[in-house]
Amino acid sequence: MEFLRPATWDEALTLKAELPQAVPIAGGTDVMVELNFDRRRPPALLDLGGVAELGGWESDGAVVRLGASVPYTRIIEELSGPLPGLALAARTVGSPQIRNRGSVGGNLGAASPAGDSHPPLLAAGRGVQVEAASVRGTRLIPIDAFYLGVKRHALEPDELIRAVRIPVADGPQQFSKIGTRNAMVIAVCAFALALHPDDRTVGTGLGSAAPTPRRAVEAEEFLAGALAEGGLWESGGALDGAVARRFGELVAAAASPIDDVRGSAQYRRHALAVMARRTLAWCWAEYGERLERSAA
Template sequence: MEFLRPATWDEALVAMAEHPGALPVSGGTDVMVELNFDLRRPSAILDLNRIGELTEWSTDGSSVRLGAAVPYARIIDELPVPLPGLALAARTVGSPQIRNRGGVGGNLGAASPAGDAHPALLAAGRGVRVEAHSVRGVRLIPIDEFYLGVKRHCLAPDELIRAVRIPVADGPQQFSKVGTRNAMVIAVCAFALALHPADRTVGTGLGSAAPTPRRADLAEAYLADALAWESGDPPADEVVRRFGELVAAAADPIDDVRGTAAYRRHALAVLARRTLAWCWNDYREQLGRTA
């Protein structure tokens, strides 16, 4: 096994082109577990830790360009206002040690259906783009096109994730997940919800509930039409119930050691109803209608 340690981003792209089977490592919170348990034996390891620009983020006011290796701990501390859903999801990731090392780029690269960042990225809007670089150029991949299957993504063998471009939140966002305990746990299922008052749309993201992270498209369209955006009046009980049903129906879960498919669907309906209540309360506060 070769160990490659480029000092610059350009060197990393050249190394990836010359070793297309190389396994990129930054935080290493997923990769090192697989290596330690002999679940993967790549031909080469590409260590990206010397490339400081991967741990930087910037914003132009309308979107955040989040470096692939910005640690979850910094997302929590520095980006709870522009990226509230992702910051909430980051709080549920592993332990403090994991949050200090892991980042969204690694979550995307692993492409696990249970990755905590995925639902929040999907809910954040259809403008989310994964910035994939190679010696051939740059691709901006829509988040909906990134996931192909269980732990499968659309990156070419010579591509590396440089950053993720995420629209700044224009309304409330929430994230919630169910686990077999309260911390340091892989999600049994997870759900993210974002309200987008600017265009009166809704964003959703389901995790650990299908072969890939996915949206609940019918639930999004239904809720966007049913909400009283102008008055801020609370949604009727029937609307809340139906939204939960549509979210559950969008899932395609399996039975495994963490939970049954039936339980996952039930839990998703509950998470959908709860996050809707939280988001709408926040929205009413923004409108000044708290009574």
């Protein structure tokens, strides 16, 4: 197996174009597991550790451009304000050591349905885009179109992930995950919720609940509708319990979970409904507080 260490982004793109089967590796928290278990034996690894610009992020106040290999630890420390959902998810990733190495770019590259960053990216709104680059140029893949199947994504063989563009949160965001222990656990299932008061929409993301991470579109529309109908975006008034319950049911219905060693399909649906109700309650309480603060 070849081990390629480009020093620059251009060099990385050139190498990837020359050897499209080369597997990019940054923190190695996914790739090394696959290699150690002998699940794949690529002809080459493309180590992106030497490409400095992948490890940084920038923001214009509206959108955060998150470099592909910014580790979760830095997302927690530096981006909890603009990207609260992603930061909450980052806290649940692996162990401190894994969070020091793992990154959103790696999560996207692996495209596992269990990746913790997918649900908050899906929930953060339609503006979320994966910046895919190759020697042919750069294109922006909307997050909705990124996940194609179990561990399959929309990148072309010669493309690398440069960054993810994520709109700065315009409302409360939450992330919740089920694991059968209190740390270092792969999600049995996960749920992310984002309220978008600016355009009065709702964002959701489901993890470990289908072959790909996915949104619960019907649930989003139902909730946005219920909030609009009751004038609740303006009032921040109490949510009807029936709305929360229905929202939970629709989230559960959006899942296509399986039975596996981590949990049963039935449990996953149940837990998604519970997490949906709870995260909605937390987001709505926070939204109400924000309204009060801005009124005062």
